[in-house]
Amino acid sequence: MTVVLRAAMDQGLLALQRQLRALAPDAALVTDGEQALEHLTPDTRPPRLVGADVIEAGPMRARRVFGDPIVAFAAFLDGTQTSRVLAYVDGVPIVLGTVAAAVRVRRNRRLTTWHRPVVQRKLYGALAALLPAHRRALESLGVPLVDTMTSAGATTHPFVLRDDAVHRIQDDREAAERELAECWCHLEHEPLFIDGSISGSDRVAAAECTVGVVKSHRTLYAEGAALQTIFALRRAERSSVFKVTSPKRMPVASWYLRLRDPVGHDPMWGLVRVEIASPPRIDVGAIGEKADSVSRWILAEAAPLAMPDSRWDKMVYGIRDCEEFLRAVT
Amino acid sequence: MTQPSLLGRVVATERRPNTPHEFHFWTGLDSPVGVGTIVRVEGKYTINGQITRVYGVVVEGFSYSDLQSPLHDVLGHDGSPAAASLASTERAEIRLYTAAVLRQIPDEPLQPVPLGEVYLADDSDVAIALRMDGYLAEGARTGIPIGVYHAGGTDAPIYLDADFLMGPEAAHLNITGVSGLATKTSAIEWILSSIFTHFPAQKGSIAAVCFNVKGPDLCFLDEEGTIDDRDRALYEKCGVPAGPFENVQYYAPYKSDGISLNTLRSNEALLHNVTPLTWGLREVLQYAEVLLNKDDVDAKADALIDFIRERIVDRDFHDDQMLPGKRYRVRSFADLEQWFRDLLVAMEQRGNESWRTHHIATIRKVRNRLSNISTRCAGLVTDDGNVGDLPFGSFQDRTVYVIDVASLEEDAQDLVFARVVTKLREQLEKRELGVKHVIVFVDELNKYAPGDGQDTYVRKMLLDLAERGRYLGLVLFSAQQFRSQVHRRVVGNSGTALYGRMDADELATPGYAVLSPAVKTKLATLEKGQLMVRHPHFTQPIFVRFPRPAILRGRDGAERYPQQQDVSLEAAVLRALRPLDSSITLNWVKDITDMYEREAVLRAKNATLLERPADVKRFFKSQLAPIVPSKPVSRPMVTPIRTAPADDPYGL
Structure with a gap:
């Protein structure tokens, strides 16, 4: 997920604010150039360690990925979101959220857009807390409205309402990514590099052609010695494959892979977690070979660098290209 | 009719905005766009009920990737260039072009170029963009093809307006370029062919007088040369028959022996249209100041020369006091010498210091200088007064008159320029020349009209021609290697300017500051047969390709027709x-x-x-x-x- 630059967003925001001022002059428009909410809303998920079952032969250990990198990914998928407060109406923050997702397909070593990207713009707010006239004014703006009120007795503190809106926008962004990934799985068979987890969609998580690459490590799937093993991974080394399960998500096979030499950096530098479909029947030999193969695909994407993005140590160029494309079209 | 394919899109940012005279657009990496390409922008909005349409010519190009620092690329490939070619993905890359506006429709109000779609200009677009539609209309057509504009799939003939090339609106043409690439002379030969073919009938007759100032350049204009299919296609596109000039007359002085022609076109097989160029006293005396420098001709000497011109030459003269019993009719240098001798002898015998206010020293000095002329210009100036001259008064339409002065001394060349151009001007003023328009082609303008150095008669004459010739139908086509070293008023008065391949040092001079670095680079690397054209109707320079003249090249001609031995x-x-x-x-x-x-x-x-x-x-x-x-x-x-x-x- 990426936050779209403010300048790209302002155009639509200002137009809506002008319309709203005409329809509801008493609405408190936010015109002071406030930051995108993604920067203001902290990630409330606590960092945690979760134990996982190793499904490859032997205990959790570092495994060298032998062989030259292989260029295998045909396309890259990523999504973006941005949220800005349009106005405070009756004390309720009305948030303009834009979500987008795109698949960039690689042909002749150049990336172009596959099918149509998903771009959605909606207004998010606790609609039940608004006066009917103000609600009608918002409805007449021509942008879909999303009610973020979770329950009738929920608190009406604006910050809480604002965070709720951001979470709904995040859900929408994930849904957009999921929609495109499922479409790819339906129409294509070549490997798709997905930025983030694939476990959110049954179809994508079970597909042979999708590979999820997770850059954030708020949740680490190892404890104790296994964690030390992961931290000690050197460039082009991977961990043993383990199974990630969650009550709300599909189980997937996963492993850690070090893309770049971490000497002089923090332990998570250049470290990604890879997800692929969990095989219905675990074959300890075959899953290791598959992990090696997919690791070689991912290592092939280590160049060109995704600079100047600050996450370039973990990000591949195809994902940066997706983000740049979405930045241009949203 | 096929739909034109979209080439690019106009872009503008706060840092790089579009203006009424310049805009930017990007294209695909494989688009057929380069410096000099003409494009059309389709606007999205209407102004005064008309959708805006802008024409421009590419003057600059940029390419860059999403890299913030070159170092990132080095790091990404571990410092190994070979590794870069193995990278799975090419970086995102842009082709961004800057175009100078050629024309906006509607013309008013003049606004910044709108964001819009960019298309490659087709033939009709090129005509509109360069305002050629104004002079290519049926019934009022005054277009003279100068070459073919080529870009992508477009091959469009480019026309100059005869009213702005031959007068009266503007006139004169100047071409510059490095030597040895067969551009300047070839271009002039091609343009003359084109003019002779397309000069509008309503504008009357036209002839050309070319001074061959070096080697055999213009010595074989009536001999067929070899051209290839590509040249033939260019001729066809421009509607000009591929062949040598049909009517050419050559004029060359004798060598000092008085019997052999002083020209590289002296082979017996080609002498049928070569006429000796010889002048006598009468022809030369009028231009004495060309041959006599200011140190020679002070006010006293000038007065005596005027006296001789008015009272002696071609008149019956007698002075019963000083030269009793003697009668003179001076028609040649020999006659003049006899007159001087008799006069000085008589003065010495009588001990007279002066005659008719002219001091004896002045008379001796003028005698010395004038008698010297026939020696200095031997072969051109004859002692005996016989004259072989251009057919002043009976010039023929569509005829080239070549005067070969390549082997003459500098003084004699100056005399030829001065007299021929002056005679042309006089006769055009009186409408007695035989044709209505005359093109005078002078090469090596660096030498004859330099920007610095002392004022010479020839330079004054060329300045006069450049500034006033167009009213008379006397048009100067000039060529040189270094435009920056030619007198500003000569090149400045040239309505049309052509540029072949240029020297980098020349391009660094202030006169080329208006050109973008990309255009300068293109000029420095132009192929043979390519020219950059500036014309009053074109708001920006345009690059064209012209065919090799279907004329025997000078060097080939000199080999095929060796010079006659003495x-x-x-x-x-x-x-x-x-x-x-x-x-x-x-x-x-x-x-x-x-x-x-x-x-x-x-x-x-x-x-x-x-x-x-x-x-x-x-x-x-x-x-x-x-x-x-x-x-x-x-x-x-x-x-x-x-x-x-x-x-x-x-x-x-």
Whole structure:
């Protein structure tokens, strides 16, 4: 997920604010150039360690990925979101959220857009807390409205309402990514590099052609010695494959892979977690070979660098290209 | 009709905005766009009920990737360039072009170029963009093809407006470029062909006078050369027949021997249209200041020359006081020399210091300088007053008159320029030349009209031609290697300017500051047969390709038609008179001229050529003074000397 630059967003925001001022002059428009909410809303998920079952032969250990990198990914998928407060109406923050997702397909070593990207713009707010006239004014703006009120007795503190809106926008962004990934799985068979987890969609998580690459490590799937093993991974080394399960998500096979030499950096530098479909029947030999193969695909994407993005140590160029494309079209 | 394919999109940012005269657009990496490409922008909005449409020519190009620092690329490939080629993905890359606006429709109000779609200009777009539609309309067509604009799939002929090339609106053409690439001379030959083909009938007749100032450049304009299919296609596109000039007349002075033509076109097979160029006293004296520098001609000398010009030359002159009993009619340098000699002798005998206010020293000085002219310009200026000249008064339409001055001394070249151009101007003013327009082509303008150095008669004459010629129909086509070194008023008055491949040092001079770095780079690397054109109707320079002239190149001609070796006097006379009377033989010439001095024979030959009589043999003989046959002298009777007695030693 990426936050779209403010300048790209302002155009639509200002137009809506002008319309709203005409329809509801008493609405408190936010015109002071406030930051995108993604920067203001902290990630409330606590960092945690979760134990996982190793499904490859032997205990959790570092495994060298032998062989030259292989260029295998045909396309890259990523999504973006941005949220800005349009106005405070009756004390309720009305948030303009834009979500987008795109698949960039690689042909002749150049990336172009596959099918149509998903771009959605909606207004998010606790609609039940608004006066009917103000609600009608918002409805007449021509942008879909999303009610973020979770329950009738929920608190009406604006910050809480604002965070709720951001979470709904995040859900929408994930849904957009999921929609495109499922479409790819339906129409294509070549490997798709997905930025983030694939476990959110049954179809994508079970597909042979999708590979999820997770850059954030708020949740680490190892404890104790296994964690030390992961931290000690050197460039082009991977961990043993383990199974990630969650009550709300599909189980997937996963492993850690070090893309770049971490000497002089923090332990998570250049470290990604890879997800692929969990095989219905675990074959300890075959899953290791598959992990090696997919690791070689991912290592092939280590160049060109995704600079100047600050996450370039973990990000591949195809994902940066997706983000740049979405930045241009949203 | 196929739909034009979209080429790019106009972009503008706060840092790089579009203006009414410039805009930016990006294209695909494989688009057929380059510096000099003409494009059309389709706007999205209407102004005064008309959708805006903008035409531009690409003047600059940029390419960059999403890299923030080159170092990132080095890091990404571990410092190994070879690894870069193995990278799975090419970086995102942009082709961004800057175009200068050629024309906006509607013309008013003049607004910044809108964001819109960019298309490659087709033939009709090129005509509109360059405002050629104004002078290519049926019935009022004054277009002269200058070459073909080529970009992508477009091959569009580019036309100059005859009203702005030959006057009266603007006039003159200047071409510049490095030597040795066969661009300048070839371009002029091509343009003359094009003008002769397309010059509008309503504008009247036209001829060209070309000064061949170096080598055999213009010596074979009537001989067919080889061209390839590509050139032929260009000729066809421009509607110009691929062939040599049909009507060419050559003029060349003699060498100092007075019998051999001083030109590389002296091969006997080509002499049918070569006329000797010889001038006498009358022709030269009018331009004495060309040959006499300011140190020579002070006010006193100038007054005496004026006196001679007005009162002596071609007039009956007598001075009973100073030259009693003598009558003069000075027609040649020889006559003038005789007059000077008699006058000075008379003054010395009488001890006079001055004659008619002219001091004897001034008279001696003028005599010295004027008598010297026929020596300095030997071959061109004759002592005997015979004249071979351009056909002033009977110039022919669509005819090229080439004057070969390549082998002449600098003074003599100046004299030829000065006299020919002045005569052309005088006759065009009086509408007596025979044609309505004359193109004068002068190469090596660096030499004849330099931007610095002392003022010369030739430079003044070229300036006058550049500034006032267009009103008369006298048009200057000039060429040089370094435009920056030519007098500003000469090149500045050239409505049309052509540029071949340029030297980088020349491009660094201030005169080229208006060109973008990309255009300069293109100019420095232009291929043979390519030109950059500036014309009053074109708001920006345009690149065109022109065909190689279907004319025998100078060097090839010199090899195919080697220069004639110096010939004997009799052979020279035969060669000169044979075209007038084919019955003349070498033996006849030898018989007739055997007893005469060389000068007398040449005088007779020149007089015959000048007169072109019906009976050539009789006329030629009549020009030679009759030789009185010798008679045997009867010896008178002489009284024999008496013999002395043998024994008388005293003879008594």
